[in-house]
Amino acid sequence: MKPIALVTGATSGIGRATAIKLSEMGYRLIIAARREDRLNDLKALLSKTTEVLSITLDVRDRKAVEESLGHLPEEWAAVEVLVNNAGLAAGLEPIQDGDPDDWDRMIDTNVKGLLYVTKAIAPGMCSRKKGHIFNLGSIAGKQVYANGNVYCASKHAVNALSQGMRIDMLPYGVKVTQICPGAVETEFSLVRFHGDQHKADNVYTGYEPLTGNDIADCIASALSLPQNICINDMVVMPKSQANSMYFYKQ
């Protein structure tokens, strides 16, 4: 029987690329996100190579996460790989000008959503003594940049939770890998700037950003290592980005 991987936020960017990569690696896929039409398209694509369970889900909805991921059909219950990817930035303003609705969205999705999904899946991994969790952190979880305030705080929380999860599940052999990318060209900036395509495109000009496929390759490489090795933390930057603040643009 093929192993099972669950990817949240599979309808775009890093999550979509990772779901495709994992299907090519021989996993059965559980894909979750809010946009049902996109999930259906991805399911059709993945179904050419593997079995797929598609779940329309808002990870901020604790009850919905418990009901769906906490009660998976028996043949889908033994999740081996969880990719906690669903997340977003909303806004890029000084704290005094920030929108509390944006703050709620980021904290509820990036921190609480990740916790709800983990709570639904991790107990099974512990009881089977087998599992690998990937948390999508960010370079923003390592360094704070101007106007990044709440997004950076949410990713610093992911950084702390990844360390805590790794310690807590150590006796059960569950691996926890945090992936911390720099700039990846996805819908991330379009979402951050509330649909302003021009502002979003500007983020990625003058240098070569990473792609969702690049991050999927990193996840695949961590997964492909021998079982006694765990990559705890991967900080993955475009060649032209030294850290959150320093880009070399031409």
Ligand code: NDP
């Ligand atoms: P995208 O906007 O392209 O994809 C985000 C995905 O998250 C979408 O599939 C979206 O699906 C899903 N999502 C958002 N909110 C929810 C929710 N409430 N419930 C379920 N799914 C949700 O961005 P990326 O692929 O770039 O982002 C993926 C992750 O990588 C995020 O955690 C982000 O913070 C992180 N990251 C991104 C970087 C970048 O530069 N792009 C760099 C570092 C980290 P839907 O709208 O259908 O629900």
Ligand code: 8X3
């Ligand atoms: C997303 C990339 O530059 O906002 O985490 O930190 S950045």
